[in-house]
Amino acid sequence: MADDRHIDPRSPVQRDKFSFLKVAFVGVLALIALVTVKHSWFDTFTAPQDTPAPTEPAGPSQQPARQTPPASDGGAQPAQGNLTALFSAADYPADAFRNDEQGTVMARLEIDPQGKVSSCRVATSSGSESLDRATCTILKRRARFTPARNSEGSAIASSYTQKITWMLQ
Template sequence: MISGSLENATPPKPAARQDGSIGAFFYPPEAVARREEGKTIVTIHVTAKGKVDACSVATSSGSASLDKASCDFVRQVRFDPARDETGKAVDGSTQFPMNWHLPKK
């Protein structure tokens, strides 16, 4: 059961770095070799300290390597944690989309 304060929590959001990005990710070489593209949606759990401690694929891109790379990426992203109705940082979950397009040559 979810407590009242969590029902009204704002979800966690990626925290931008000083350069405006949320982090660097690398296209898996095996996905490049197979010319794989797609969209992976992962469900993540973020602690009250802004760290991803769980990741699962909610919608697969159709590529196991892109799906794995999506979780690998979000695990290194720092998040602003969910906040309860009083503004206190709390654990929370959200979905995070990753759109994979082959690098331009």
């Protein structure tokens, strides 16, 4: 007589094997999901905040800048903008991510009378060329300001300094 063994999934021994395999499979999937989420969502940087133009170069800081309006000159109103929503985790430069580069960039923006960024230069480097370049690229493409106004109320060109902290978590 031939060995006619078959697997009965209803038997307690087989159910235990299937349960173990299910738990192991779910565990592996959870681990993969955790690693994926870690790399795509949590490796981010501190969102930028509006800052006034500094009187002297500021050094890198791990604290986000406070939102403080720049001081105005003789009745003129400075340019105003909210740059906190311009950056996302997807903007972190791939080579900076691979090399674990982090830092704070102080970017000096020139704003035209229409409120667009006409130029950007790095006033204080983060120490990473990739992060510095990405900061100016994003600010030039996405930043829009309420233009500065002179004492007569006409829109005028102005300058604005923005601190951006790129941080891997």
